[in-house]
Amino acid sequence: MANFLIALDSWLPLALAATTIAYGIDFRRTDGPPRALPTWLLRITFAAMLARFFAFVAVYGRPALASPTEALGTIALAIVVVYGILEALHRDRSVAFPLLSLATIAKTAAMLGPPPAPVANELLTQTWFGFHAMSAILGYTGFSVGAVYAVLFLVLYSRLKRHQFGVFWDRLPPLDELATMAIRGAGLGFVFLTLAMVAGAFGWSRLLDHPVWQDPKVVSTFLAWLAYAIGLGLYHFGGWRGARCVWITLVAFGLMILSSWVVPALLGSSHGVSGLS
Amino acid sequence: MQLSVFGLSHRTAPLELRERVAFLEGDAQSALGELVEREPFTEAALLSTCNRTELYVATATPDDAERLWWEFACDRRQVDVAGHTYRYEHRDCVQHLCRVAAGADSMVLGETGILGQVRHAQEWAARAETLGPLLGKLFPAALRSGKRARTETAIGQGAGSHARAGVALAAKIFGKLGHRRGLIIGAGETGAHTASHLSEAGMTSLRFANRTRNRAEELATRYGGEVVDFEALEEAIAAADVVVTAVASPERVLTARTIRAALERRGRERPLLIVDLGVPRNVEPEVGSFRSLFLYSVDDLESLIALNLERRRKELPKVEAIVDEEASRYVEWFTSLGATPTVVALRDHAERLRQESLTKYRKGASPEELERMEQFSRALLNRMLHDPLRSIRSCDPQTREGIDHLDWTRRLFGLGAPDGPEDETE
Numbered sequence A: 001m002a003n004f005l006i007a008l009d010s011w012l013p014l015a016l017a018a019t020t021i022a023y024g025i026d027f028r029r030t031d032g033p034p035r036a037l038p039t040w041l042l043r044i045t046f047a048a049m050l051a052r053f054f055a056f057v058a059v060y061g062r063p064a065l066a067s068p069t070e071a072l073g074t075i076a077l078a079i080v081v082v083y084g085i086l087e088a089l090h091r092d093r094s095v096a097f098p099l100l101s102l103a104t105i106a107k108t109a110a111m112l113g114p115p116p117a118p119v120a121n122e123l124l125t126q127t128w129f130g131f132h133a134m135s136a137i138l139g140y141t142g143f144s145v146g147a148v149y150a151v152l153f154l155v156l157y158s159r160l161k162r163h164q165f166g167v168f169w170d171r172l173p174p175l176d177e178l179a180t181m182a183i184r185g186a187g188l189g190f191v192f193l194t195l196a197m198v199a200g201a202f203g204w205s206r207l208l209d210h211p212v213w214q215d216p217k218v219v220s221t222f223l224a225w226l227a228y229a230i231g232l233g234l235y236h237f238g239g240w241r242g243a244r245c246v247w248i249t250l251v252a253f254g255l256m257i258l259s260s261w262v263v264p265a266l267l268g269s270s271h272g273v274s275g276l277s
Numbered sequence B: 001m002q003l004s005v006f007g008l009s010h011r012t013a014p015l016e017l018r019e020r021v022a023f024l025e026g027d028a029q030s031a032l033g034e035l036v037e038r039e040p041f042t043e044a045a046l047l048s049t050c051n052r053t054e055l056y057v058a059t060a061t062p063d064d065a066e067r068l069w070w071e072f073a074c075d076r077r078q079v080d081v082a083g084h085t086y087r088y089e090h091r092d093c094v095q096h097l098c099r100v101a102a103g104a105d106s107m108v109l110g111e112t113g114i115l116g117q118v119r120h121a122q123e124w125a126a127r128a129e130t131l132g133p134l135l136g137k138l139f140p141a142a143l144r145s146g147k148r149a150r151t152e153t154a155i156g157q158g159a160g161s162h163a164r165a166g167v168a169l170a171a172k173i174f175g176k177l178g179h180r181r182g183l184i185i186g187a188g189e190t191g192a193h194t195a196s197h198l199s200e201a202g203m204t205s206l207r208f209a210n211r212t213r214n215r216a217e218e219l220a221t222r223y224g225g226e227v228v229d230f231e232a233l234e235e236a237i238a239a240a241d242v243v244v245t246a247v248a249s250p251e252r253v254l255t256a257r258t259i260r261a262a263l264e265r266r267g268r269e270r271p272l273l274i275v276d277l278g279v280p281r282n283v284e285p286e287v288g289s290f291r292s293l294f295l296y297s298v299d300d301l302e303s304l305i306a307l308n309l310e311r312r313r314k315e316l317p318k319v320e321a322i323v324d325e326e327a328s329r330y331v332e333w334f335t336s337l338g339a340t341p342t343v344v345a346l347r348d349h350a351e352r353l354r355q356e357s358l359t360k361y362r363k364g365a366s367p368e369e370l371e372r373m374e375q376f377s378r379a380l381l382n383r384m385l386h387d388p389l390r391s392i393r394s395c396d397p398q399t400r401e402g403i404d405h406l407d408w409t410r411r412l413f414g415l416g417a418p419d420g421p422e423d424e425t426e
Helices: A002-028 A037-060 A068-090 A096-112 A127-161 A167-171 A175-207 A216-236 A243-267 B015-021 B025-037 B062-077 B090-101 B113-127 B133-152 B162-174 B189-200 B213-223 B230-239 B256-266 B285-289 B298-314 B316-335 B339-362 B367-393 B400-412
Strands: B002-009 B041-048 B052-059 B086-089 B181-185 B205-209 B242-245 B272-276 B293-297
Touching: A002 A037, A002 A096, A037 A068, A068 A096, A068 A127, A068 A175, A096 A127, A127 A167, A127 A175, A127 A243, A127 B162, A175 A216, A175 A243, A175 B162, A216 A243, B002 B015, B002 B062, B002 B090, B002 B133, B015 B052, B015 B062, B025 B041, B025 B062, B025 B113, B041 B113, B041 B133, B052 B062, B052 B090, B052 B133, B062 B086, B086 B090, B090 B113, B090 B133, B090 B316, B113 B133, B133 B316, B133 B400, B162 B189, B162 B242, B162 B272, B162 B293, B162 B298, B181 B189, B181 B230, B189 B205, B189 B213, B189 B242, B205 B213, B205 B230, B230 B256, B256 B272, B256 B285, B285 B293, B293 B298, B298 B316, B339 B367, B339 B400, B367 B400
Parallel strands: B181 B205, B181 B242, B242 B272, B272 B293
Antiparallel strands: B002 B052, B002 B086, B041 B052
8 A cells, every 4th residue: 555655646746747738738729629638637637646645544544734745735636626526517627727737736845745754643643633624625725716716707807898808808718607616616615614614613622621712713714704604695595696796705715814824823823733724 | 614603792893783783592593594594504503692793604615604694694783893803714713612611702701601602502503403513513512611611720710790799798708698688679680680699699588679669579579589668678678688789879779877777676786798789879888887787889899800800810821721622622523524534544443453353363373374364354344344435435524414424434433532522412
């Protein structure tokens, strides 16, 4: 199993790079419908990354989250999962190249890092924590991908308002579809973050003696989650469409960034109890 | 016998002249019938659109044929076409029709309608029984050229007209138009044209408003839509996703107040596209600043059309290569129709079969046996080919019957190029 893991670690950055290039070439083409090759490469790469994830858990008894470079490899998997779901739902490939490029860079950086230690942190071996951390990474990836689509929506919206035709007119999917994908990306992030929050609440009571609502990062994350809940609720149940809906998801994404980076830095947090923030 | 085309088009004649020389379907069929009864025409087909009128003929005397055609057309329509016509012969004629079908000679480069018009010309000639072996192969070759140009290059991509550009915009904003609602204000030619394109793009819910209700009802019947009273526009706009205005009116048809009231009824920032095809404009321009509303006038659409046409122009070398290839295939087939090439092709074909058969039975045979097999096979071949070759030599490729005869002989013995024009069916 360890040898299998080493072999996969050597080949996965190459497979991701090949997939990214295939998507890039397809994006530049102007004739005919999209080709099937990039999607097949993505499926194969995704299967190999998933196999690598489970092989890692089998060998080390924990998910690959013990160090920043290990976490980068897991983030690469999360990007592939979220992008793959959105492509399957919408058949749109307009953001494949930038997203998969990020995944390739993350995976390559992960490969160049130090080899994994057998047991880096006792907490990592606990099931609830693995579930919490993986869900959170998938959630943040979903929000990020949704935010990319939201920005593309605003770019195309402004071009269409100003009667400008060019590369965005040519390459981007319809405005309505971009809005839907921004919402779907946010929706995926919301589902995963909800799971992460439930698992986190379960673990919090076991590890820490002060209440969860006294932690600034947790409270700010909850507020961002609430902003997403309101935006998604207005879209799904209030019939909201268009730019206003997209703006709400972007504001929520901004809150999420604040809660992840700014709030812990300024106000401190017990959330870094695992050694990872 | 040779192929010629005599015509005038947007490149050589003004619209007033083109309009007067144009033929409608019934006219074209009777004209073709009359022309072929006259001496110089063996085969004839008439391609008539708003941008061109062209007579394609197979004739042994092209000068006489051209003179008679223009006399015929000018007498009928009381026009003088001198200085506005062109004539192409042989390969140039073939190449011209292939270019026309590919949209490379159209006023709007790459427009798709011409392909259907070339098909109509073929059908009219077939109905008038003026389509013979030469034109009968020429039109499928041209249609193939047109189809290939549109599938193998991007010459037909992007909107080339205002109505199509409006539909392209709707698709860019809303994606699939199947479940979207359209409102067309003005039931004239432009309105009908846009309705047709929206319907082609899959929009099933169309409403029509017109000051004269009858015209709106006609369109509603044609496209399965419904009629809206001109006084109830505010409500109709509130319910629509795409609004197209094409009204010939010096006053604004849609004011900012009407649109604002309609948007308030819609609520929740549902996007609305308004395509103003009226000249002068039908919609107050300040409407364009309203949130979630996209307003496009004829001038705004022009830049999209110009961009598309520039891209189409870049595809021209690829289209010309396809045209050249199809024209070459046709000319190769046409050249093979002479009696001597057919005799040579048949002899070569028979000799090849003889050699293949000998090779098969040569193994284990003595030199004497080989010699006798050689003599026997040659004698048999000569006797078998004697009558067919005599028959071929008697064919006159200057007559329709002669061309038919030679063509069938080549088909019977499998002498045509495997990918020749005779193998394509339309």
